Amino acid sequence: MKRVVVGPFNRVEGDLEVTLDVEGGAVRAARVCSPMYRGFEQLLAGKTPLDALTIVPRVCGICSVAQSAAAARALASAMGLEAPANGRLASDLVRAAESAADHLTHFYLFFMPDFAREAYARRPWFDAVQARFQAVRGSAAAEALEARARLLDLMGLLAGKWPHTLALQPGGTSRAVLPHEKLQLLLTLRAFRAFLERTLYGDALERVAALDDAAALAAWRDARPAGASDFAAFLRVADDLGLERYGRAHDAFMSVGAYGPDGAPWLAPGVYDGALHPLDPASIDEDVSHAWLADDVPRHPAQGVTRPAPDKPGAYTWCKAPRLGGRVVEVGALARQVVAGHPLARDLVARGGGNVLSRVAGRLLELARLVPEMERWVAALAPGEPFCADGALPDEASGVGLVEAARGGLGHWLEVRGGRIHGYQIIAPTTWNFSPRDAGGQPGPLEQALTGLPVGDGEAAVLVQHVVRSFDPCMVCTVH
């Protein structure tokens, strides 16, 4: 048996190292290491609770708005405060814009460039894919970055700036929209839609969103002429390389539900493992048996603690291992769409579970569904009506904020004592997906997804990269 250490992984957010035990040309076991620790949960302790709004976005520069939203929601629940409809819509729009930008960044800048690597030089599609998607030099990056920058104009208007806005407040948002600004928001979304329809999909968003099974997706792919759709180009590569056979994890998918009013979100919460189950956040706990952290038993995050123990034997990461009722679950766009019941996502998972193909397709399916939804939210904004409600925070309180970030469920658990933050625990999406083993030895989703993978030189070596990046990891969030 040979032990291979892979890192640094670039084109992921933050620093990541993976150790593979290889035998007979395949991975026998994988250990995922998040090698950086900053201690945000520690540095929040003792602060004025509202300071969390300034501090937690800085956990992560790629999903800072999601962190804001989770903090705002945790504070709102501690204050018993509900945002007016405008505030909710504006906050959803800001969050959706961040997710849409993330999906775009992932596809064009992080994921696709691996197919332009020399390992694939003999494939018939290589020249076209290299010209289009090669890192830095490919023609797609400039177009995608321009579309992304234009989309983020929505942030400038609704949130002041991105990343690290303070516009998301417990009671709504700090930036009301005037009638002419509502039109500007619509025009921004229209420009983004035009890019997606012309370049990414080569088709109307509604037609992509209406694809209802793998056969329909294949037929759609075959109907797109070469060069007319970047998504179809990916699907052809995926078909040729059999990407649906790689990167399967535990096939239990969790979503905390996303967008819209509490109780009736646009994307419903739940757990899906072939059947749909309700989500019980009380059954979440975090195990630190293999993390460089001191603790004795798994704890619910409301009782969670974070104490570094860098010399702990048997530990190999700073990441805790969150489990749902003891189970390993996968989170992300695919999980969201599967739980919410989209027929294409359900069919892809029925055929091959979570894998490199279904995760990427899930992300692009979500993007096609999200933008028309955002257009509806803008239309529903009512200038002149309030955007932010007022409230007071009790000196003794606790609150929970569960939101879906681009990469999956994000939870903040807040406890206030004597008017100060006593406890603050964060479980980020990549904490779920890149968790280490738990006390029972169960590997986390990526560890499982890498197990059995053929590795070697050339195409086999780059497979590891596809599997890792299919999750779109965000390492700075993971251990914060």
Add this chain to the structure above:
Amino acid sequence: MPGDSSAGGRLNVLWLQSGGCGGCSMSLLGSKAGDLHRTLAGAGVELLWHPSLSEASGAEALEVWRACADGRTRLDVLCLEGAVLRGPAGTGRFHLAAGTGEPMMAWVRRLAARARQVVAVGTCAAFGGMSSGGGNPADACGLQYEGDAPGGLLGAEWRAPDGLPVVNVAGCPPHPDWMVETLVALGMGALGPADLDRLGRPRAYADQLVHHGCPRNEYYEFKASAHRPSDLGCLMENMGCKATQAHADCNTRLWNGSGSCLRGGFACIDCTAPGFEEPGHPFAATPKVAGIPIALPIDMPKAWFVALAALSKSATPRRVRENAVADHPLVPPGIRTAGRK
């Protein structure tokens, strides 16, 4: 290979990340300077490796680092994004550079010794930033500062071969233009010691105050103040706004099209300054003594401020007074009915 020392005429840039959130890179990607890659290439900037953008991963990436560290590839600019993490107990093990087993702190020290310039991207790399807040659990510091105290990883005396200290493109995050313009200026050989302020920040943006160009200036003039998030009034008196003390051009060089913190309805927290992460008061509240904010506009004598504020408050027009505590203008400016004279 790209960046070979025989290439000549190019600015070889290696970009590393440590104790930060990646937000500086994410902000950079929002650049409106057309095609970011072509803009940088046009200024002679060759990104040897950037964690979010480059193709090379794993062993190939490490080979780029090593070639720079042992002088086989000329390293013109080392950019560090995120703070240096020195903990636990000075070992740097809170950030072991993936695939190397070595603290990132050691890599940064080694590469900085080879680099012709060192650029701290963002307030974490410059001064420690948010990563050094609270009790500073990871023992974070900046490249050449620890808060506002010179020192940091490289030491107060460190200078590049041409005499420049670490260039501190401070901001949490920095505006994309601040990063692009600094790299372009370095590529053109157009950034000298006189172009940096006392804290090593490029004066191109740091010689302005966030207050300049603030759309709430009329509210400021009359001290017509916001009381709640989403109010239109001046954010200085109650909401913790430090725009009158903060060095940056955020309100004349807008963010993401039309934005700035104040345009977004929230206070400037002076994120380009050392120590912004620990203001000594809640971020969104203004500390006061006898009703007067303790931190007054820079360059302004307190007595004058107090006198002028009292006078202007008493002269506040109804329009300004009422709109200050609304989330959209309730009273439009009047229209003169008398004939012109």
